[in-house]
Amino acid sequence: MEHLEFRVSVMGELLIAAHHLYNWKLEPDFEYIYGHCPEKEFFYNLFQLSSSSRTIKEHFQHSEMPIICADRVGIGWIAQFHEGAYYLLGPFFTMDASETYIRNICYEAKFPSSLVTSFLVHLSLLPVIHIQNAMDYAVMLYRCLYGITPRKNDVEISFEEGVSAEAESWSSGTWHGTFQAERKMVEAIKKGDLEAFNEIARGLSGAQIGKLAGMGDALRQTKNSGIVFATIISRAAMEAGVSSEGAYNLSDYYIQKIEGSRFVSDTQHIVEEMTYAFFQRIRHVTANLSCSRAVRIAAEYIETHLREKISLDEIAKEAGYASYYLSGKFQKEMGESINSYIRRRKIELAKELMWEGRKTAVDIAEELCFSSPSYFAATFRKYTGMSPTEFIDKKENAGS
Amino acid sequence: MRLKEKANIVAFLQDARAARGDVWFQTDEGDQLNLKSVLSQYVFISAAGNEGESALKNGKIVCEKKQDYQFLQEYLESAES
Numbered sequence: 001m002e003h004l005e006f007r008v009s010v011m012g013e014l015l016i017a018a019h020h021l022y023n024w025k026l027e028p029d030f031e032y033i034y035g036h037c038p039e040k041e042f043f044y045n046l047f048q049l050s051s052s053s054r055t056i057k058e059h060f061q062h063s064e065m066p067i068i069c070a071d072r073v074g075i076g077w078i079a080q081f082h083e084g085a086y087y088l089l090g091p092f093f094t095m096d097a098s099e100t101y102i103r104n105i106c107y108e109a110k111f112p113s114s115l116v117t118s119f120l121v122h123l124s125l126l127p128v129i130h131i132q133n134a135m136d137y138a139v140m141l142y143r144c145l146y147g148i149t150p151r152k153n154d155v156e157i158s159f160e161e162g163v164s165a166e167a168e169s170w171s172s173g174t175w176h177g178t179f180q181a182e183r184k185m186v187e188a189i190k191k192g193d194l195e196a197f198n199e200i201a202r203g204l205s206g207a208q209i210g211k212l213a214g215m216g217d218a219l220r221q222t223k224n225s226g227i228v229f230a231t232i233i234s235r236a237a238m239e240a241g242v243s244s245e246g247a248y249n250l251s252d253y254y255i256q257k258i259e260g261s262r263f264v265s266d267t268q269h270i271v272e273e274m275t276y277a278f279f280q281r282i283r284h285v286t287a288n289l290s291c292s293r294a295v296r297i298a299a300e301y302i303e304t305h306l307r308e309k310i311s312l313d314e315i316a317k318e319a320g321y322a323s324y325y326l327s328g329k330f331q332k333e334m335g336e337s338i339n340s341y342i343r344r345r346k347i348e349l350a351k352e353l354m355w356e357g358r359k360t361a362v363d364i365a366e367e368l369c370f371s372s373p374s375y376f377a378a379t380f381r382k383y384t385g386m387s388p389t390e391f392i393d394k395k396e397n398a399g400s
Numbered sequence: 401m402r403l404k405e406k407a408n409i410v411a412f413l414q415d416a417r418a419a420r421g422d423v424w425f426q427t428d429e430g431d432q433l434n435l436k437s438v439l440s441q442y443v444f445i446s447a448a449g450n451e452g453e454s455a456l457k458n459g460k461i462v463c464e465k466k467q468d469y470q471f472l473q474e475y476l477e478s479a480e481s
Contacts, residue, residue: 042445042446045409045410045445045448046442046445048410048414049410049413049414049438049441049442049445050438051438071438072438073438073439073442102439105439106439106443109437109439109440110431111431111433111439111440111443112427112429112431112432112433114427115427115431115433115443115444115446115447116443118446118447119442119443119446119447122446
């Protein structure tokens with residue numbers, strides 16, 4: 001038990017230092033054991049009064065998995081039950097709530113200003129924790145207590161329906177990050193600078209690009225953010241030189257995947273995958289800048305249609321040259337034949353898809369329009385030196 | 401009626417939710433908080449603060465329905481006090 005409390009204590013200190021995310025331990029009837037939180041009496045009372053306390057109690061009557069819940073004014077908690085006690089992280093503002101939002105509601109409701117001032121001073125102590133980060137912390141808390149890492153999909157999310165959201169100016173100071181930060185992100189995308197992009201995106205992680213759904217629907221919110229981001233990144237890719245057809249095809253492909261996802265964590269993975277795919281496209285375009293226009297068009301056409309059967313005639317038609325002329329030009333400038341380039345790029349995409357671990361080699365062969373699984377395997381071996389099975393085994397050994 | 405000095409604020413507010421009618425906190429200046437609202441309750445417990453500094457001393461509890469005074473009597477000072 002001492003070892004457990006030590007781990008909890010260390011985790012708690014780190015979360016307070018990094019995010020002002022406070023931690024608590026309560027008895028099964030929510031009697032206070034300890035809380036590392038400023039104004040702890042106020043926040044402890046707030047927890048007891050909020051719907052979150054009831055939600056948490058009901059949840060752990062039938063589940064052992066962590067839960068993230070928020071009440072109707074958007075104050076959230078992360079909870080885990082372990083060996084007869086509740087361990088809580090919070091409180092924090094969820095993405096749809098903010099100090100400004102609650103202040104506006106209080107003023108609209110004509111609350112006595114002397115009372116509201118004190119309340120807002122308390123709220124100013126709370127961090128804003130995006131749902132994706134809250135899920136990470138829920139996983140961390142479970143791991144800390146049980147020594148096993150749960151799947152993000154197993155984290156329960158329960159947000160109560162919100163108070164009226166009619167007030168327009170209810171955005172938090174972190175909303176939409178800043179316009180300038182988003183512009184910098186677009187510039188990083190255009191340059192194909194993934195590192196710069198990730199740094200800016202981390203700074204924007206407390207914000208949200210395009211809030212379109214109301215409180216209480218974290219999955220829809222995450223999907224909407226992903227779809228808006230798909231639009232932004234595809235536009236930036238076109239400005240970087242990716243063909244409009246290529247950019248639209250890629251964004252359509254990922255938007256469909258986003259819409260089909262059933263969990264917040266799956267949506268996040270798809271958005272990460274989409275980001276990586278666009279950056280790869282932009283890098284290919286910029287890497288070929290020294291080539292002639294015909295060859296650049298041919299390479300871009302191939303990238304856009306990697307998931308289809310590609311013929312030399314189609315490529316030549318797109319580039320506006322005769323097939324034999326384009327073949328020779330491509331070979332000279334790129335150092336390999338068009339067909340070899342097509343096969344190599346398909347295999348590189350196959351490796352990425354296999355690394356994700358969501359599809360079998362047979363599925364990937366079909367998705368990339370190889371004539372048969374055996375032809376796919378032979379081509380794979382030719383370009384990588386190993387079979388698809390050996391590649392998957394190598395990947396699994398690397399992860400273990 | 402005013403709240404008792406050492407009243408359990410959380411228990412009071414939980415019972416106020418179950419009252420038949422609305423329960424208001426009315427400041428001496430005439431402002432009101434409807435204690436059936438979650439946000440009002442949060443504002444109320446914030447105002448409770450430390451004993452010596454509690455803003456609740458400058459207000460009283462007003463029940464829409466008279467029977468609720470009896471329902472909440474354990475938290476309220478008697479009318480004579």
